[in-house]
Amino acid sequence: MTDAASVNAAPQAVPARPFGDRSARGRTIQAGLALCLGVVMLVSLGWGAASDIDVIAALLAKLGMGSASARDMTIIWDIRMPRMVTGALVGAALAVSGAVMQGLFRNPLADPGLVGVSAGAGLGAVSAIVLGGLLPLGVQAVAGPYLIPFAAFLGGWASTLVLYRIATSGGRTSVATMLLAGIALGALTGAITGFIVYRATDDQLRDLTFWGMGSVAGATWIKLMAAGPIIILTLLTAPFLSRALDALALGEPVAVHLGIDVQRMKRIAVMSVAASVGAAVAITGGIGFVGIVVPHLLRLLQGPVHRMLLPNAALLGAIILLVADMISRTVAAPAELPIGIITATLGGPFFLWILLKNRAILEG
Numbered sequence: 001m002t003d004a005a006s007v008n009a010a011p012q013a014v015p016a017r018p019f020g021d022r023s024a025r026g027r028t029i030q031a032g033l034a035l036c037l038g039v040v041m042l043v044s045l046g047w048g049a050a051s052d053i054d055v056i057a058a059l060l061a062k063l064g065m066g067s068a069s070a071r072d073m074t075i076i077w078d079i080r081m082p083r084m085v086t087g088a089l090v091g092a093a094l095a096v097s098g099a100v101m102q103g104l105f106r107n108p109l110a111d112p113g114l115v116g117v118s119a120g121a122g123l124g125a126v127s128a129i130v131l132g133g134l135l136p137l138g139v140q141a142v143a144g145p146y147l148i149p150f151a152a153f154l155g156g157w158a159s160t161l162v163l164y165r166i167a168t169s170g171g172r173t174s175v176a177t178m179l180l181a182g183i184a185l186g187a188l189t190g191a192i193t194g195f196i197v198y199r200a201t202d203d204q205l206r207d208l209t210f211w212g213m214g215s216v217a218g219a220t221w222i223k224l225m226a227a228g229p230i231i232i233l234t235l236l237t238a239p240f241l242s243r244a245l246d247a248l249a250l251g252e253p254v255a256v257h258l259g260i261d262v263q264r265m266k267r268i269a270v271m272s273v274a275a276s277v278g279a280a281v282a283i284t285g286g287i288g289f290v291g292i293v294v295p296h297l298l299r300l301l302q303g304p305v306h307r308m309l310l311p312n313a314a315l316l317g318a319i320i321l322l323v324a325d326m327i328s329r330t331v332a333a334p335a336e337l338p339i340g341i342i343t344a345t346l347g348g349p350f351f352l353w354i355l356l357k358n359r360a361i362l363e364g
Contacts, residue, residue, distance in 0.1 A: 094291045
């Protein structure tokens with residue numbers, strides 16, 4: 001048998017997976033994050049001023065398996081459980097929205113705030129706090145505690161619709177125009193917000209300050225039932241954008257040749273982020289840096305493939321916000337720091353590191 005025949009007859013080594021494919025690592029990270037999230041959620045339920053609570057007994061009692069004191073049941077199910085679920089959903093929403101925005105803008109420094117959601121939600125909340133007293137008494141009585149969340153969600157959604165309309169011309173949406181228009185719209189809404197704040201009373205200024213810093217301390221089942229379905233729906237929608245976002249990383253012309261309806265994808269991505277972040281901000285206030293830090297950290301660990309990035313971002317975002325919430329309850333105990341201070345303290349240095357790491361790209 002000749003050498004050529006020997007070569008042809010020899011079995012060819014086929015790599016287990018394509019070079020650079022880190023999906024196995026992504027799945028391992030996903031399993032680890034899911035396990036970590038379960039542990040953090042359980043710890044969060046037992047974390048607080050009342051430390052002598054039997055969390056497991058209270059959870060089992062709700063399922064009809066055993067019994068627990070009325071005090072423990074009230075603290076776990078009426079106070080800590082809605083707070084924990086809210087923190088997990090909001091963290092997941094912010095992280096996934098950040099990953100979608102970074103994929104859409106093809107920029108690791110992109111943030112959900114670029115589509116004007118945060119600025120619009122802030123304007124809506126400020127308007128409700130300062131000007132809500134001008135509404136008819138009947139409207140105030142009906143709205144009650146829902147006035148500020150509803151106004152924040154409406155403001156975030158409206159600002160995004162305006163931005164999308166500005167950036168769309170001839171049936172095509174320009175990402176560059178959306179970025180620049182988002183900056184301009186943010187400045188405009190900031191100016192209007194500042195004017196309204198200038199007219200606020202001392203009590204209203206205090207409410208505005210704490211709302212702007214973000215907190216999950218006021219979470220209730222009622223608020224969660226209002227915003228939770230919106231967040232869950234957008235989280236379930238995000239994975240369907242994975243293939244389109246991966247294709248978009250190669251450029252819009254390539255994505256079109258691959259059969260992606262780019263315009264439709266942009267519309268779904270922007271509106272999903274607007275709904276998700278708007279609902280999150282409505283119930284917790286402004287919480288920064290989660291949308292930047294989480295996706296970028298995961299890209300360093302597992303690569304940029306959105307099929308694994310988006311679900312893992314949801315898990316890690318939930319973990320980070322729950323850990324930040326537990327820190328906020330501890331640092332200034334018995335008082336609680338706004339959670340936005342914690343995320344800014346942790347995320348600020350990381351953001352600067354990202355900025356310095358990408359300096360060559362930004363300057364080029």
